[in-house]
Amino acid sequence: MPPAALSVHLSIGQAYAWSVFKPPLESALGLSGTQSALPFQLGIVMLGLSAAFGGTLVERKGPRWAMTVALVCFSSGFLLSALGAATEQYWLIVLGYGFVGGIGLGIGYISPVSTLIKWFPDRPGMATGIAIMGFGGGALIASPWSAQMLESFGSDHSGIALAFLVHGLSYAVFMLLGVLLVRVPRTEKPVADGPSVVEGVQVSARNAVRTPQFWCLWVVLCMNVSAGIGILEKAAPMITDFFADTSTPVSVTAAAGFVALLSAANMAGRIGWSSTSDLIGRKNIYRVYLGAGALMYLLIALFGDSSKPLFILCALVILSFYGGGFATIPAYLKDLFGTYQVGAIHGRLLTAWSTAGVLGPLIVNWIADRQEEAGRHGASLYGLSFVIMIGLLVVGFVANELVRPVHPRHHLSAPREAADVRRQQPESA
Amino acid sequence: MSDDSSQSPPDRRPLIAFAWLWVGAPLAYGLYELVRKATQLFTG
Numbered sequence: 001m002p003p004a005a006l007s008v009h010l011s012i013g014q015a016y017a018w019s020v021f022k023p024p025l026e027s028a029l030g031l032s033g034t035q036s037a038l039p040f041q042l043g044i045v046m047l048g049l050s051a052a053f054g055g056t057l058v059e060r061k062g063p064r065w066a067m068t069v070a071l072v073c074f075s076s077g078f079l080l081s082a083l084g085a086a087t088e089q090y091w092l093i094v095l096g097y098g099f100v101g102g103i104g105l106g107i108g109y110i111s112p113v114s115t116l117i118k119w120f121p122d123r124p125g126m127a128t129g130i131a132i133m134g135f136g137g138g139a140l141i142a143s144p145w146s147a148q149m150l151e152s153f154g155s156d157h158s159g160i161a162l163a164f165l166v167h168g169l170s171y172a173v174f175m176l177l178g179v180l181l182v183r184v185p186r187t188e189k190p191v192a193d194g195p196s197v198v199e200g201v202q203v204s205a206r207n208a209v210r211t212p213q214f215w216c217l218w219v220v221l222c223m224n225v226s227a228g229i230g231i232l233e234k235a236a237p238m239i240t241d242f243f244a245d246t247s248t249p250v251s252v253t254a255a256a257g258f259v260a261l262l263s264a265a266n267m268a269g270r271i272g273w274s275s276t277s278d279l280i281g282r283k284n285i286y287r288v289y290l291g292a293g294a295l296m297y298l299l300i301a302l303f304g305d306s307s308k309p310l311f312i313l314c315a316l317v318i319l320s321f322y323g324g325g326f327a328t329i330p331a332y333l334k335d336l337f338g339t340y341q342v343g344a345i346h347g348r349l350l351t352a353w354s355t356a357g358v359l360g361p362l363i364v365n366w367i368a369d370r371q372e373e374a375g376r377h378g379a380s381l382y383g384l385s386f387v388i389m390i391g392l393l394v395v396g397f398v399a400n401e402l403v404r405p406v407h408p409r410h411h412l413s414a415p416r417e418a419a420d421v422r423r424q425q426p427e428s429a
Numbered sequence: 430m431s432d433d434s435s436q437s438p439p440d441r442r443p444l445i446a447f448a449w450l451w452v453g454a455p456l457a458y459g460l461y462e463l464v465r466k467a468t469q470l471f472t473g
Contacts, residue, residue: 003451140463254471
C-alpha cells in the first residue's frame with residue numbers, strides 16, 4: 001500500500017515545481033509574472049475545493065476510484081496544457097493545469113489517507129507521513145526533470161507543449177501503479193493485539209464539521225502552515241537580506257542551496273515528526289510544532305542576523321515542523337473522529353491550507369514591502385513579520401490545547417449509519 | 430489433486446520489490462539533485 005500511495009503523491013507533488021515553467025511561458029506567450037502563476041494558483045484553489053467537496057465521494061467510492069480520477073484529471077490537465085501551449089491559447093493552460101489538473105491534485109491528495117490509516121491502525125502517523133512525504137518529494141523530482149526537458153525540447157511554445165505532453169503521459173503511467181496496487185483491508189482483519197478496524201469512536205464527516213474539535217484543528221493547521229510558508233515564500237531573498245551587511249554575505253547560488261535544504265527539511269519532517277507522533281501522541285507533537293516553532297522564530301528575530309548557522313538551523317527546524325504539521329493531521333483526525341470518513345474530514349480540513357496559502361505570503365510580502373518603503377533594509381525588513389508569525393503560532397498552540405475528545409452525541413449511533421460502516425469497510429476498491 | 434487450503438499463498442515479494450523500486454528510483458534521483466543543489470549553500 002505505501003508504494004501505491006507514494007506513486008500518486010510523488011506525481012501530484014509536481015505542483016510545487018510549477019515555477020520551472022513560468023519563465024518559458026512568460027517569454028513564449030508574452031505573459032506577466034502574475035499571469036504565469038495563475039495555473040498554479042487555480043490548481044491550489046481547486047485542490048482545496050475538490051478535497052473538501054469530493055471527500056465524501058472518495059470515501060464512498062474507495063481509493064481505487066479516487067486514484068483513477070486523480071490520474072485522469074492530473075494527466076488530462078497536462079494534455080490540455082500541451083494543446084494550449086501548441087496553439088498559443090493561454091486560457092487552455094489555465095483550464096487544463098489549473099482547473100482539471102487541480103481536481104486531480106485534491107482527489108489524489110486525499111485518496112490514500114483513510115486507506116493507509118486502515119492498513120496501519122497502530123501507526124497512523126507513520127503511514128500518512130510516508131504518503132504526504134511523497135507530496136514534498138514530488139517537487140524534488142519534477143523540478144530538475146522538467147528543467148532538463150525544457151532544455152532539451154527548447155523553451156519556445158512548441159518545446160513547452162512537448163514537455164507538457166511528456167509530463168501528462170509519464171505521470172499517467174507512473175500513477176497507474178497506485179491504481180493497480182491499492183487495496184482496502186477487510187473489516188474482519190484483526191489488528192495485532194488490537195481491536196477490529198471499525199471499533200472505537202466513529203464520527204461522520206457531516207457531524208465532524210459541527211464539532212469544536214474540527215475547527216480547533218482547522219486553526220492549528222492554518223497557523224502552522226502560515227508560519228512555515230512565511231519562511232518558504234521568501235527564503236532566498238530573506239537569507240540574502242539577513243547577511244547583506246555582514247562580512248559573510250550570501251550569494252545567489254548559496255541562497256538556492258538554502259532553498260533546497262529547506263525542501264529537504266520539509267520532506268524529512270513529514271515522515272520523521274509524523275512517525276514520532278505515534279510514540280508521543282498527536283497533541284504533544286503539535287505542542288512541539290507550535291511552541292518550539294514560535295521559539296525558533298524568536299531566536300531568528302533576536303539573534304538571526306548575528307549567526308548564519310543559527311539562522312539556517314532555526315529555519316530548517318521551522319520547515320520540518322511545517323511538513324510535520326501536514327503529515328500528522330490525518331492521524332490526529334483519526335484519533336478524534338475514527339476511520340469511518342477520515343479522508344472526507346481531512347479533505348474539508350484542507351481548506352485551512354488554502355487559507356494559509358494566501359495568509360502566510362500576504363503577511364511576509366506586504367510587511368517587507370512596507371518596511372522597504374520606510375527605508376529599512378537587511379534583517380529589519382522581516383522583524384515585524386516574525387513577531388506576527390510568533391503570534392499566529394501562539395494562537396495555534398492555544399487552539400491545540402482546547403482539543404478534547406469528541407462528545408458522544410456526535411458519534412455514529414443510528415443503526416443505518418453503523419450498517420454503512422460495515423458495508424463500506426470491506427469494500428475492495 | 431490438492432484442496433485450496435493446502436496451497437501456500439503466492440509469493441508477493443517480487444511485486445513488492447518492483448513497487449518500491451518504481452517509486453524509489455525517481456525519488457532517489459530527486460534526492461541526488463537536491464543534495465547537489467544544497468551543497469551550494471556551503472560552497473557557493
